[in-house]
Amino acid sequence: MSAESHCALELLDIRCTFRSKDDAGQRYTAVADTTLRIREGEFVSVVGPTGCGKSTLLNVGAGLLAPSSGTVKVFGEPLVGINARAGYMFQTEALMPWRSARDNVMVGLQYRGVSDAEAAAQAEQWLARVGLSGFGDRYPHQLSGGMRKRVALAQTLVLEPDILLMDEPFSALDVQTRQLMENEVLDLWASKKRAVLFITHDLDEAIAMSDRVVVLSAGPATHPIGEFTIDLARPRDVAEVRTHPRFVELHTQIWNVLRDEVLKGYAQQRLKVA
Template identity: 60%
Template sequence: MSQQKAPVIEIRGATKRFRSGAGLHTAVRDLDLTVAPGEFVAVVGPTGCGKSTTLSLVSGLEPPSAGTVRVHGEPVTGIPDGVGYMFQNDAVLPWRSVLDNVATGPRYRGAAKREAREQAREWVARVGLAGFEKYYPHQLSGGMRKRVALAQTLVNEPSILLMDEPFSALDVQTRGLMQDELLRLWSGSGAAVVFVTHDLEEALVLADRVVVMTAGPATVKGVFDVPLERPRDAEEVRLTPEFLDIYREVWESLREEVQITRERGAGRAA
């Protein structure tokens, strides 16, 4: 991945504070991060360290308290054009069919109903749900609902895809299938991806680079290139010596921050 291209995401010295019952809580501090066009970046860190806050800054859902956030070279003052966001809890509407859920995005963007449904039908097929267009969310498995959520996001052809632990609620086997599905659909799209996860294996399977964040208030501790060739098979790549080598290297950095978070939790409980 060429790092010569101008970044599509650029965070410089960003700090985010929230008001809480105890006063001001700093979620992230002095955060620096860039993401190039078409690059897949995974963000890992201990629980509660501010990973999701980072996505909120990029998406415009939260403004920084200090520092700057730019998307496509422009300061983020609202939700930027071309950004897709996939949350931990899927946003499928229970009263709409699979097809109509996926068509929602194009309809909001001004497409006629017939055009929106044609786009939706194509993406329903691309995520492996052809034949389920008329089903409702309660009739689907967890993995199938995630496929609907993925189609909902990708039908809008985002240039930036923000993903906040989207597969964390799935069983191990289904999660592996969804990781492969994401890699297949993302490949060749040109979209930049920022993928937040607690699972280091998942981060390494998917990403070009892994960003390790410190215990909260979070900042970037280290950035690691993932030297695994593409295309990747989510299950097979885990068994390679190259995967084990990069896993050990990144875990050495992450383990210290996880331990700090555990000690803080034990101290508060004592």
């Protein structure tokens, strides 16, 4: 059996081209000729300069954006429409401010036709699993940033997705809360071994959490320019693993590939501002 047959998500020769809003005749290629495979149970992080197209690829994998060309496969089948086997955790949590933590976690189950009683029971179980037992009646404005992220994580995982798509979910958190959430995700991932596609600007975070790190070039027409296997032992504590000599070695190797692309990205951003 080929390696591809064990893939949860495949982005094959993906190209995404957009028409500029400023000039109807101008087209912009955000992603070009990109192939990315995530095997079942694998945790893959994608890093690259700001604005290079990382989130675009995540949206393609979620079925929220149809590529201009190329194919998306989910467990070997071509993706048509929304990826129903994926859960998407956004950079900004998509919590409804008028609903309690429990009700926010319940909502996806209710849309699927699960009874209110069963949905509430499952929501409470997941709130407990993310360390929020007893907080089900709190509203988002009554929770800290880290607690809201935990609710968002429970909201995503309660649907038992086979693939987890995460778009810089912890970037707005302080360092201590961020590390707690990273370890929480790793513990929950280890218990079910879902396929994870994780987008981050933080190279330390990518190495600490992943089985593989993919480096994207600066845009336009971003594409993978490096791929690194993270051969650090699991389970990992994201704070402790950073002191491991192999972590330092991997960081140096990946940064050597990423550094020039980051500088290109900054230069392009400055031109846009100017």
